[in-house]
Amino acid sequence: MSICLSFFLKFVNINYLIINNFNNSSNMAALTEDSYGGYDYTFVNGDPSSNYICHICTLVSCDPHQVSCCYNIFCKTCLETQIKQGININCPMCREPMGTNSYFKDGRLEREIKSLKIYCTRYDKEGCQWEGIIGDFIREHVHTCSYQLIECTRGCGAKMLRTDVEAHLSEVCPKRMVSCEYCRRKGPHNLITGTAHLNECSLYPLKCRYEGCDVTKQRMFLPAHEKVCSKAVISCEYSSVGCVKVIKREDQEKHNEEFMKDHLQMAVKRVDSLQMRCSIISISEVFRLTDFVSKRCCNEIWRSPPFYSSPGGYKMILSVYANGRDSAKGTHISCYASLVPGEYDDTLEWPFQGKVKVTLLNQTENANHKTVFITYNSFTPEECKFLTEAKMSEEWGVSHFVPHCDLCPLYDRRNCLYFKVDVIAISETKPWLAGLD
Ligand SMILES: [Zn+2]
Ligand SMILES: [Zn+2]
Ligand SMILES: [Zn+2]
Ligand SMILES: [Zn+2]
Ligand SMILES: [Zn+2]
Ligand SMILES: [Zn+2]
Ligand SMILES: [Zn+2]
Numbered sequence: 001m002s003i004c005l006s007f008f009l010k011f012v013n014i015n016y017l018i019i020n021n022f023n024n025s026s027n028m029a030a031l032t033e034d035s036y037g038g039y040d041y042t043f044v045n046g047d048p049s050s051n052y053i054c055h056i057c058t059l060v061s062c063d064p065h066q067v068s069c070c071y072n073i074f075c076k077t078c079l080e081t082q083i084k085q086g087i088n089i090n091c092p093m094c095r096e097p098m099g100t101n102s103y104f105k106d107g108r109l110e111r112e113i114k115s116l117k118i119y120c121t122r123y124d125k126e127g128c129q130w131e132g133i134i135g136d137f138i139r140e141h142v143h144t145c146s147y148q149l150i151e152c153t154r155g156c157g158a159k160m161l162r163t164d165v166e167a168h169l170s171e172v173c174p175k176r177m178v179s180c181e182y183c184r185r186k187g188p189h190n191l192i193t194g195t196a197h198l199n200e201c202s203l204y205p206l207k208c209r210y211e212g213c214d215v216t217k218q219r220m221f222l223p224a225h226e227k228v229c230s231k232a233v234i235s236c237e238y239s240s241v242g243c244v245k246v247i248k249r250e251d252q253e254k255h256n257e258e259f260m261k262d263h264l265q266m267a268v269k270r271v272d273s274l275q276m277r278c279s280i281i282s283i284s285e286v287f288r289l290t291d292f293v294s295k296r297c298c299n300e301i302w303r304s305p306p307f308y309s310s311p312g313g314y315k316m317i318l319s320v321y322a323n324g325r326d327s328a329k330g331t332h333i334s335c336y337a338s339l340v341p342g343e344y345d346d347t348l349e350w351p352f353q354g355k356v357k358v359t360l361l362n363q364t365e366n367a368n369h370k371t372v373f374i375t376y377n378s379f380t381p382e383e384c385k386f387l388t389e390a391k392m393s394e395e396w397g398v399s400h401f402v403p404h405c406d407l408c409p410l411y412d413r414r415n416c417l418y419f420k421v422d423v424i425a426i427s428e429t430k431p432w433l434a435g436l437d
Helices: 002-009 027-031 076-085 107-114 134-144 162-172 219-228 249-258 260-276 292-297
Strands: 064-067 073-075 103-105 117-119 131-133 149-151 159-161 177-179 186-188 205-207 216-218 233-235 246-248 278-281 285-289 301-303 315-321 332-340 354-360 370-376 396-403 417-427
Touching (some): 107 134, 159 162, 205 219, 216 219, 246 249, 315 354, 315 417, 332 370
Antiparallel strands (some): 064 073, 064 103, 354 370, 354 417
């Protein structure tokens, strides 16, 4: 193409050039149907006649067409590309306006061009010794020449000599189909042998994670091994009764021998505490609070009749502050429990421990009752857990039990509220309270 560029620039308005598109046109590209530009070959008999040169791409014209304005020659694709890019384009040479009908195929020139002798595009240092006319090269040689570079048909992007295509497709191409060597799943090589598959392949061999264990298992069978692996680090099998030792599974037997006494003591203690720490649940009591509105208006305290936490248990009463107590005054119902002297006090365990469950009943259906637990534990003041000299313990309970605004007719019917009380007493030394003796 060197021959005519300078000659060509003298005549052509540079604005019409798209030279860059053609300079790198490969031989392969020149042969494919949707490429454009002329033949960029090395000619056996030196530079061809300037009559063959396309005035757009400056190469020997491919499918030469003559324009009817000034009879100059262009590749068909060069002309059509220019016309496609700009409507009402002018002739690159004479600048006459041009349209699709102002050029025609020059068959005689094409025959002459196809008879020009060239070297194979992979001639000499690329290895091929072929030389012949353009027509033969296009029709036959380029499709059989072993030295042509071919793009991978699987689309991996690699280019290789025609002679290497087979080996590439079967052994090298990252997109070739293979089976996983472990699970036999089929897929493209890059996916099957990549970490994405190997990190989930169910038959991929993995080493047991426990130190000192040499076992290798297929991924899906590893969890089963780890459950029995003698090197696994586990909690002593007596952890449920309180042994905190962490040992290798294989050392469990030795540990059991050494710690037999300790394990036994722990087990005995455990059984004891299970027996001693029993909960005694009462029979429920239900109380009716009447005249709610006037009790609320007068800040009146309502107290239930005394009841026992269970037969033979603690005697208690429930106190309800209709208009609230302390910080809940005027906004909530407050409820409190207190211990009163009972028949069985001498046999009971003191201080009182447990929970008093107070429920404000929904009077229309068995749902959405309002419940609160009054808990007696180490945080409860002593004077609330023991009977006092004034014959009744201090009250212990919940000031913000139910907001007045929640007291819809479900809970407050005919000016009455119903309270259900259950007591769960805990005893560590008097199991008979739970009927355990
Ligand atoms: Zn012209
Ligand atoms: Zn051209
Ligand atoms: Zn060749
Ligand atoms: Zn490939
Ligand atoms: Zn696999
Ligand atoms: Zn193991
Ligand atoms: Zn142990």
